[in-house]
Amino acid sequence: MTTSTSARESLPKLSPADFRTYNRMAEQMDAFHNHFRMTWNQMSEACNAKGKRAGGISARQMITMGLQFCSQLDFHHSIEEQHIFPVLAKKMPEFRKELELLKQHKQIHAGLEKLEAYLESCRSGEEDMRREEVKRLMEGFGEVLWKHLDAEVKTLGAENMRQYWSLAEMRRLPM
Known part of the structure; x- marks a missing residue:
């Protein structure tokens, strides 16, 4: 049995209200991540569909959707790295830079x-938009993206957060 497992087992059962307090960041992060998952899936489906408006999405719409996805995910990561992770890293090793x-x-x-x-x-x-190229580029980082989206939410979940933070601290955490 690992230390974290035994520590988790020794913690008292959370009331529904306390669970919500400890799980707040995970729920909010999951909402952001669901937006990225939805957009990724729309793009992926459009890449796999055939025809000029494959998946009901024109080339121009695909370009716009893809650029917005890139911009929004980059912005999301910037906020995490500048404002959220440094606070969490004070107590949680998962959020340290290395x-x-x-x-x-x-x-x-x-x-x-x-x-x-x-x-x-x-x-x-400069180039014609080719869905197979968009798909190839997405596949280049898709596995790590999906793993990351899930891992971050799990790390922010109530059972993990309660190991590091008091209820009062949770209420003051950013996000």
């Missing part, structure tokens, strides 16, 4: 940069 969640941000960002550069060249007319 560990997995921030390494994943770097890998995701590298994929986003490639996708964004391609879509910008399509928007400017």
